[in-house]
Amino acid sequence: MKRFPTLASLLLCALLPLIAHAENAANSCAEVTVDGYKAPDYACLGQQMGNTPNAAKATQKNREAQIVPVQKRPPNQVGLSTPATTGIRMGNTFGTSVKPQRP
Template identity: 85%
Template sequence: MKRLPTLASLLLCTALPLLAHAETAAKGCTEVTVDGYKSPDYGCLGQQMGNNADAAKAAQKNREAQNVPVQKRPPNQVGLSTPAATSIRMGNTFGTSVKPQRP
């Protein structure tokens, strides 16, 4: 007779954390602490970050910013030599000789 209430309390004690977990999962992401280390639910956080309506607009602006026309790019990105690069290559012969100091 004493086992029946103990069994019922054991089942109740194991069912309460599951119900509590279900409630917190519906509201937001849960963090689990094991031996003092917190571990967030990365799947839930990823879903929350993926449902942002402004993220598509931001990604489009990033793609547009990376597609700079050739005439607006810096010369070293296009393959042209800059005056600073030429002066480093020519060294002390810059403006006085056609042979560079450095090859």
């Protein structure tokens, strides 16, 4: 009777790595090595990254953050000239002549 618990514990210890490997295999993606270069499965990685429950909310917030009203955009994004760009274009004639130093 003394051998049964010892045998059961040894068997359990031998099976634990296999059980842990089976759980990780279900959640991991396969990597292929070709000529020494590793090539991960990008479709699997993308699927793992996209399985978040808040993905739709995050996508909506990102779209809202990218939409900036015209009156709040910087002048160079709207196509207006700023004093810095005008100064660079006019060069040393800025404020003294209507002809720019640089075209």
